[in-house]
Amino acid sequence: MQKENQEKKKDRQILVFSVADEEMGLDISCVREVLRPQAIYPLPKTPPFIDGVINLRGHIVALIDLRKRLDARQIEDENNKRIIVCKVNKSIVGLTVSSLKEIITLSEEHIRPTPEVVSMQMETDVVSGIATVGNRMIAILDLEHILTKKEAVELSALER
Numbered sequence: 001m002q003k004e005n006q007e008k009k010k011d012r013q014i015l016v017f018s019v020a021d022e023e024m025g026l027d028i029s030c031v032r033e034v035l036r037p038q039a040i041y042p043l044p045k046t047p048p049f050i051d052g053v054i055n056l057r058g059h060i061v062a063l064i065d066l067r068k069r070l071d072a073r074q075i076e077d078e079n080n081k082r083i084i085v086c087k088v089n090k091s092i093v094g095l096t097v098s099s100l101k102e103i104i105t106l107s108e109e110h111i112r113p114t115p116e117v118v119s120m121q122m123e124t125d126v127v128s129g130i131a132t133v134g135n136r137m138i139a140i141l142d143l144e145h146i147l148t149k150k151e152a153v154e155l156s157a158l159e160r
Contacts, residue, residue, distance in 0.1 A: 010107050010108040010109075011105050011106065011107050011108075012027055012028075012105070012106050012107075012108070012111075013027070013028040013029075013103055013105050013106075014026065014027060014028065014103065014104050014105075014106055014131065014138070014140065015027075015028050015031055015084070015100070015103055016100075016101040016102050016103070016104055016138055017082070017084065017097040017099060017100050017101055018097065018098045018099045018101060019066045019067050019070060019072050019097055019098055020067055020072035020073050020074070020098060021098075022072060022139065023101065023136060023137070023138045023139070024066070024138060024139045024140070024141055025104075025131065025138045025139070025140050025141065026084065026086065026095075026140075027140075028103060030086045030087060030143050031084055031085070031086050032085045032086055032087065032092070033085045034082050034100065035054075035056075035082065035083040035085060035094070036083075037078075037082070037083065038054055038083075039054065039055075040052040040053070040054055041053050041054070041055075046062075046154070047151060047154065048068055049064055049065050049066075049068035049069040050062055050063065050064060050065075051063040051064075051065050051068075051096060054083070054094060056085065056092075056094075061085065061092055061093060061094050062091070062093050062094070063083065063094045063096055064088075064093055064094070064095050064096065065096045066095050066096060066097055067096070067098065069126075069146065070126070078098075080098065080099035080100070081097070081099070082096075082099065082100050083095065083096055083097075084097060087143070088144070088146055088152075089143075089144060089147070089152050089156075091152070091156050095146075104133060106131055110131050110132055110133065111129040111130070111131045111140060112129055112130050112131075113129055113130075114127045114128065114130060114139075125142060125145040126141055126142060126145050126146050127139045127140065127142070128141065128142035128145075
């Protein structure tokens with residue numbers, strides 16, 4: 001019984017989504033809500049991956065386009081586009097994704113570390129691991145590392 005409880009503690013719920021045609025996921029505990037696209041107010045002098053800000057019930061929320069942030073290719077169909085609202089460091093942000101897929105429960109044994117050769121090429125450790133689900137591979141994102149320290153400071157300045 002105790003061993004069974006320990007195994008359940010290792011399970012994680014992951015929100016799976018696509019960026020271009022790549023499957024990615026976030027720990028569901030990081031997600032506050034999911035929105036349909038809405039009016040975006042562009043801001044000058046922001047990094048290219050910041051689309052602008054939205055007004056979310058009186059709160060100004062910066063939008064990070066994950067396609068641009070991760071250098072993924074452009075896709076034509078934007079009908080399924082969604083905004084995942086979550087906390088990144090100390091800021092509430094919206095992550096623009098191509099589409100939502102599903103919520104899955106994974107045990108830690110299904111999540112492998114990111115290969116070192118891939119990690120070395122990334123500006124930050126944005127991918128914390130690769131989940132294998134059947135014949136699918138899902139990049140698990142680490143929101144604490146989605147931005148460099150400099151970018152996080154710039155983003156927090158947008159909220160003021």
